[in-house]
Amino acid sequence: MVITVISFKGGVGKSTISQNLAVAFAHQGKEVCIIDADKNQSTSMWYRFRQEDYPKVTVFHVPEKGDIAKTINDLEEKYEIVIVDCPPAIEGITNFAVAKSDFSLIPVATTGGSDIWATESFLEHLNLLRTRLNAPLPAFFVINRFEKNVNMHKAYLEALDQYVKAYEVPRLETILSKRTAYGEANTNGCGVVEWDNPDAKAEIEELAAEVQTFAQKLFANHS
Numbered sequence: 542m543v544i545t546v547i548s549f550k551g552g553v554g555k556s557t558i559s560q561n562l563a564v565a566f567a568h569q570g571k572e573v574c575i576i577d578a579d580k581n582q583s584t585s586m587w588y589r590f591r592q593e594d595y596p597k598v599t600v601f602h603v604p605e606k607g608d609i610a611k612t613i614n615d616l617e618e619k620y621e622i623v624i625v626d627c628p629p630a631i632e633g634i635t636n637f638a639v640a641k642s643d644f645s646l647i648p649v650a651t652t653g654g655s656d657i658w659a660t661e662s663f664l665e666h667l668n669l670l671r672t673r674l675n676a677p678l679p680a681f682f683v684i685n686r687f688e689k690n691v692n693m694h695k696a697y698l699e700a701l702d703q704y705v706k707a708y709e710v711p712r713l714e715t716i717l718s719k720r721t722a723y724g725e726a727n728t729n730g731c732g733v734v735e736w737d738n739p740d741a742k743a744e745i746e747e748l749a750a751e752v753q754t755f756a757q758k759l760f761a762n763h764s
């Protein structure tokens with residue numbers, strides 16, 4: 542299974558979600574790797590801090606002029622789950638990653654303003670790719686950094702519902718809250734399932750379960 546984590550907006554949690562999902566899957570005994578497709582190499586840095594006695598998550602990066610489609614093909618043979626952590630830009634690399642993956646996750650931070658415009662421009666781009674490739678290219682929103690007491694965040698969820706319908710990109714039920722545990726775990730090469738915040742651990746386990754449920758449905762439809 543190949544999952545691409547993508548958005549045109551920087552800082553929305555692509556790397557955080559890639560790392561935390563990978564760690565959650567590794568704790569279930571799955572063979573999992575991340576392709577760090579971003580030049581900023583933040584997931585590769587995270588990997589350097591990961592202790593060897595933790596469940597294994599391997600991180601690969603795509604060389605400057607590397608072929609991401611080939612990298613995905615090769616790794617798909619060897620790993621049960623391949624997660625592609627994308628850069629925040631339209632590039633050949635992101636198009637290939639979306640095209641080659643079983644589905645994409647689009648993290649959205651609910652702070653409004655440019656977040657919603659960046660999301661819309663990504664969805665327009667996704668539609669172009671769907672038409673050009675004549676492929677469904679399934680994708681889901683994942684709400685990240687949510688603060689339930691902030692009105693703007695609740696309003697954003699309502700605004701996002703319009704995109705859910707217009708672009709056929711459902712929103713996963715799991716909502717990730719704003720928690721310092723994400724930054725702390727990241728700095729230590731961990732996922733929050735390995736950290737001391739039970740709420741963060743629970744929401745990432747819920748996200749991993751929801752992603753797997755969707756994947757099972759997708760593969761059942763294909764077989």
Ligand SMILES: Nc1ncnc2c1ncn2[C@@H]1O[C@H](COP(=O)(O)OP(=O)(O)OP(=O)(O)O)[C@@H](O)[C@H]1O
Nearest residue numbers: 551552553554555556557629686718719720723724
């Ligand atoms: N749910 C959260 N709660 C608190 N902090 C978070 C959360 N998710 C992400 N962050 C923090 O927000 C910052 C940006 O997250 P991250 O690097 O995952 O975003 P990104 O989309 O990969 O960014 P870029 O586009 O630069 O690659 C990081 O410092 C991360 O620790």
Ligand SMILES: [Mg+2]
Nearest residue numbers: 555556579583
């Ligand atoms: Mg990143």
